[in-house]
Amino acid sequence: MTLKRLRARVREWTNKLLRLVRLDVGGIVIDLLPTQLAMQTRRGNQIANSISREPMRWGDQQEMADIVALYGDQQHRPVGPSRKYNCHGLSFASRRSAIWDPAEVGKIIQDDEYVEIPENEVMPGDTVVYYEQGDASHSGIVLRINELRVPIILSKWGHCHEVIHQLGRCPYKVDDVHYYRIRI
Amino acid sequence: MNSIAEANLQNAAQAYAVANTPLFLIRRLQEDSTVQEIATSFSGEEILAELQRSAARAPESLLDYTRPYVYLIALAKQQNSDCLRAAGAVETKDWRWFSYMKDVLLETYSPLSTTSVLGEIARMSPSYSTLTRSESPALRITVGE
Amino acid sequence: MEARLIVCAQSVSIDQRSNSLSIFSIIEELNLPVFPYAVPYMAVAILLSREATDPSVPTNLNLRIYQNNQQTFRASLNANFQQQLRLRLVVDIQAVVLQAPGVIRVSVNQDDREMGAWKIYVNNIGPGAAVVQAPPAQAN
Numbered sequence: 001m002t003l004k005r006l007r008a009r010v011r012e013w014t015n016k017l018l019r020l021v022r023l024d025v026g027g028i029v030i031d032l033l034p035t036q037l038a039m040q041t042r043r044g045n046q047i048a049n050s051i052s053r054e055p056m057r058w059g060d061q062q063e064m065a066d067i068v069a070l071y072g073d074q075q076h077r078p079v080g081p082s083r084k085y086n087c088h089g090l091s092f093a094s095r096r097s098a099i100w101d102p103a104e105v106g107k108i109i110q111d112d113e114y115v116e117i118p119e120n121e122v123m124p125g126d127t128v129v130y131y132e133q134g135d136a137s138h139s140g141i142v143l144r145i146n147e148l149r150v151p152i153i154l155s156k157w158g159h160c161h162e163v164i165h166q167l168g169r170c171p172y173k174v175d176d177v178h179y180y181r182i183r184i
Numbered sequence: 185m186n187s188i189a190e191a192n193l194q195n196a197a198q199a200y201a202v203a204n205t206p207l208f209l210i211r212r213l214q215e216d217s218t219v220q221e222i223a224t225s226f227s228g229e230e231i232l233a234e235l236q237r238s239a240a241r242a243p244e245s246l247l248d249y250t251r252p253y254v255y256l257i258a259l260a261k262q263q264n265s266d267c268l269r270a271a272g273a274v275e276t277k278d279w280r281w282f283s284y285m286k287d288v289l290l291e292t293y294s295p296l297s298t299t300s301v302l303g304e305i306a307r308m309s310p311s312y313s314t315l316t317r318s319e320s321p322a323l324r325i326t327v328g329e
Numbered sequence: 330m331e332a333r334l335i336v337c338a339q340s341v342s343i344d345q346r347s348n349s350l351s352i353f354s355i356i357e358e359l360n361l362p363v364f365p366y367a368v369p370y371m372a373v374a375i376l377l378s379r380e381a382t383d384p385s386v387p388t389n390l391n392l393r394i395y396q397n398n399q400q401t402f403r404a405s406l407n408a409n410f411q412q413q414l415r416l417r418l419v420v421d422i423q424a425v426v427l428q429a430p431g432v433i434r435v436s437v438n439q440d441d442r443e444m445g446a447w448k449i450y451v452n453n454i455g456p457g458a459a460v461v462q463a464p465p466a467q468a469n
Contacts, residue, residue, distance in 0.1 A: 063201040137205055
């Protein structure tokens with residue numbers, strides 16, 4: 001084996017090792033990177049979160065394409081698909097991780113002193129949370145209010161990508177939507 | 185569908201792809217007609233067996249990720265909760281919401297029993313059970329002016 | 330174990346999606362022109378709850394119908410809580426004969442202990458004498 005080829009092989013194996021996040025030794029699974037990040041509210045309470053570094057599988061890209069086709073009139077950012085973070089991870093954790101426990105969203109809103117804003121006072125930068133039967137099913141960031149007074153939201157749609165969309169032009173119900181603004 | 189594996193899970197996969205929370209996924213799959221069809225067309229044991237088969241191999245596609253959740257919701261729609269409880273023993277390390285969803289479904293499972301009983305006329309006349317609710321019995325009484 | 334709800338209605342249905350129980354056209358009163366009268370169909374919706382120490386499969390559950398304080402009907406009920414603490418029971422009753430106006434009481438019992446009952450007030454609204462029409466005579 002030539003030196004050049006050997007270097008290439010070493011580089012290849014190093015890259016593989018660096019991407020290795022989980023070892024499965026005879027059914028015993030060892031996560032090499034944390035699956036939950038140390039993330040706290042302003043009051044020092046840990047926010048339960050989970051970060052999945054699993055690679056995207058076949059079908060994820062296709063699903064993303066289906067979503068783009070279904071909501072073709074909205075703006076689809078080329079960020080995703082990804083299981084590393086979800087909508088609440090974008091809204092409350094700077095895209096670092098996924099937050100899926102509805103109680104955690106409530107905890108963040110309370111601990112970080114978000115105040116609820118009436119719909120007619122919403123401004124860019126506010127956070128919108130979509131509720132369904134008490135579950136915070138979706139959240140996003142208000143980018144602007146359009147000429148028809150409809151908020152335009154930036155949000156992450158589950159495992160899929162980020163979308164800039166009108167409030168109601170998304171897979172989530174808008175029967176119970178609340179807006180929040182953080183109090184400095 | 186002749187077998188559970190033939191079920192068209194495209195809508196379920198889309199629900200999974202955009203789900204930010206497990207409760208959202210539960211609600212969407214409960215509304216899914218294919219999940220309903222699986223629940224009514226197959227027994228709990230058949231669905232449980234398919235769940236075990238699908239969870240036994242590492243997921244390779246979006247549909248593989250979706251299947252165990254679909255089967256879990258289908259089990260929750262059965263009249264008998266035994267198979268839903270048995271689903272808790274299935275190894276699902278690649279499906280991080282499975283355990284939580286199973287717990288929620290068991291917690292909210294509401295059993296239902298239905299019984300039909302026959303009244304006096306029906307018991308005297310076995311053919312009465314074929315009458316619809318709008319029909320009246322054979323005796324007719326005309327009220328005079 | 331106790332019955333949190335018992336109600337008679339024209340129709341009871343279960344939503345397949347949400348598994349929720351819906352009760353349509355509650356029967357609280359029957360206004361009938363003639364007696365005896367056979368109620369062709371009635372649905373009874375019962376919500377039972379138990380303590381964790383009560384058996385999951387209760388025994389000797391029965392449904393009874395009283396007409397003017399006289400028991401005229403009894404049926405055994407099979408129930409299985411499946412280890413949950415609440416159970417919905419739907420009983421479809423076909424062809425109950427009402428002999429006279431008064432009060433019908435539909436009760437759910439365990440052995441002879443009444444857990445709950447639903448009253449139906451039966452009124453006679455017949456305007457006058459009734460003429461019974463027999464079927465036409467057969468030609469010889």
